[in-house]
Amino acid sequence: MTVSCVVFKFVVPSYFFPALAKAVMQIGPELSRTVVVPTKLDTKIPQFACPSDVEVFLLPPTSTLDGCILGDLPFFTSVLSGRVGSGSHCLYSSNDDFKQAVSFKEMEDVASLEEKLGRPLSKQERNNLVYINNVPLINSLLEKEHRSVTRKLSDVKQELSTLDEAKLKEKGRAFHDMFLTKLSLLLKGTVVAPPDKFGETLSDERVNGGAFVGADGVQFPHKLIPNAGMRLYGGAQYHRAMAEFHFVVGGIKCTPITREEIVNACGVEDIHDETNYSRIAS
Template sequence: MQHKEFIILCLEDCNDWSNATTRRIVMQIDPELSRTIVVSTKLDTKIPQFARASDVDVFLSPPACTLDGFMLGDSPFFTSVPSGRVGSGQESVYRSNDDFKQAIYLREMEDVTALEEKLGRSLSTQERSRIGVSSLRLFLEELLQKRYMDSVPMIIPLLEKEYRSTTRKLSEINLELSSLDVVKLKEKGRAFHDLFLTKLSLLLKGTVVAPPDKFGETLQDERVNGGAFIGSDGLQFPHKLIPNAGMRLYGGAQYHRAMAEFRFVVGGFKCPSITREEIVNACGVEDIHDGTNYSRTACVIAVAKARDTFEPFLHQLGNRLLHILKRLLPISVYLLQKDGEYLSGHEVFLKRVASAFNNFAESTERSCREKCMEDLTSTTRYVTWSLHNKNRAGLRQFLDSFSGSEQSIVGGISVSANLPQDLSSESPGNDKQDTKSKLDIKLNHLALGIDSNSSIQTTETRLADLLDSTLWNRRLASSSERIVYALVQQIFHGIREYFLASAELKFNCFLLMPVVDKFPVLLREDLESAFEDDLDNVFDITNLRHSLGRRKRETEIELKRIQRLKEKFRQIHKQLNSNQAMLRAVRHSHHPRHCRRSVDSTSTSW
């Protein structure tokens, strides 16, 4: 019913037009009832219910405000259909369709008679034209005939347009058939190679030709389709905090947004919490003694935390960027089709190009991710202090403030934990290895709760007690725990900064750039090799020629059919114009002025 060309037949069974339920449903589709014919059924059962003639008048000619619109035909129709089946069975009332038609006609006459008796007058011509199934049928036939006649002048231009389109399609098929030779097919393949790469490069550089509502993805859609950045805590970074998160992007813009989200998430990731059990377990046993080395303990904890934290992000980044690159293929195809540069009909060749692009993207992403994994493995396997301890000044400030406030009570004697001044005021020109050694001494002294001056002044007995309570017995003091935690933080943050910079640089250099400078060469080599080995399989020439031949025959048949329709409707249009001209002539001959002129001329001749 939603089709605008359809006529709706609304059947009502009510005495009060203001309570018509079926009409309310129809008005949801046709609010003005402009293409709806309202029919009141079972008229023979309603007539006895009217007590006054005025009730019949209102029922036959309801006010316009009651009908809620301007219905097709201006007023309702009223019908009665006799009950009973048509057939030869015992339950059948009518033996044939003619008997049933006769019964309908008799019922119509009875309804007219009953209405005139109720009204006390004869029905007007307008009222009579609305009573009975025959009146409804006549109205529908005239309506359909009028619409058909009105549509004929519009059908001919549509057929002309369809004829031109089919003729052009037939010419294109003939052109394709004539171009199915080795040289022309190779030229087509090479030309498509260049055009495809041009569209690919255009998408990476930026374009607005492809509609974002069709090909763009918001950050939320991108996370669903390409995977989200989820840390070890299982939480996602709120997408609203990422720039352009709500915009539907594709190509280079989408790649840049994904990399920006990676920087936001990984760059803001803090070192996971450290437990006392982890510190004690990380102490372990040395190969030459079983004492504790808190520098080594911090390194063991930091690299383990960093590896477990950053490795999932690396895989997630690879999957996300691979998803973005693969989306370039359908968008490039759309741009080619939009510019009329698409090789329609050469499905085998197009699938080969698509497969080559997807395979290249997958292998390149895998290779790039392996390079990043090598960096992550190296930076979490061996701690290089010049690389990992990026914020050395911050660490010194922490240790200085810690040593100034921390007091260690050993054997009832308060021992100051101040750091050596020569280490804190070390000039930048000193040797780095010497700095590392002094820093290790400093940390070990803090872990023992004493400084270098107090260690010299302490008796051998006191030193033995200290070593026994800390170094040998593995009793973890709060000062030792805080120092290990500070070292782990520094190492973890150093690994994070290096991993973040290295991953972004490598994905740009070894994933994005190869699409621009490496893939064109590989695709050209693959196509040229296929052209030389088996051109028939690349373009599937045999099946293509068979398919084009079938399309040509179907198009020729369609062209002949349209031609016949054109001739038929042209004749109908010509006949309609002729009938209208004759009708105008007849009307003109019956015009009073024309008749008077004819009478005057006749009198003059007499």
């Protein structure tokens, strides 16, 4: 089986980046096959006001990154302007001249960053800067991901070629059992699912699923409902919904019931002549 591999390289101006990001997310929503290389490091350095700005920029927290990019962190470099060639409009006479200029520029960037930091760059910080030296690492990451995707694709094709009615039924039963297990765990309580992705605040819940209202048709204020501002799911969200329900029921005024109405409700059942108090209470 032959599997082709396509590598997309996007070089666009900064004002086109939102459209580019949308296109990349459509190809790989988790960014697990994407190497990010910002190319405007030299214009970014003057914007750093303190050492902590440089540290966060070079080694950003995982929570600030979209998805899980290939290599875990972006690489940074400064792409020089000017063409390579022999014409009068060309700034570099050969590719070697351009590579040498890029190397000098990287040295200048490192010196500027160390001046902003007030200390030498750490090994990890430096590794994310020298882009040319990182090309073999980037290639190896892409090759490893290519092998992984090729293996998964082969497994999927193999599975599709051997599917029959019995296997489909077995997979359906396995999915059914897994779904019920996960649902039971969700209702019991879990911290596996991220609240920012699956949880709902009370406002979100009311928009997506409707809201309890009092006899006057007005919703209860959020401050009366416990954990109204928290993004909940599963059993925790159920408890909040029941608390809201109790507030609504507690505010309803019951119609007065006379003793005669209670006695008249106590009739005879179809099967036996005993009184069914559960039916009467409802």
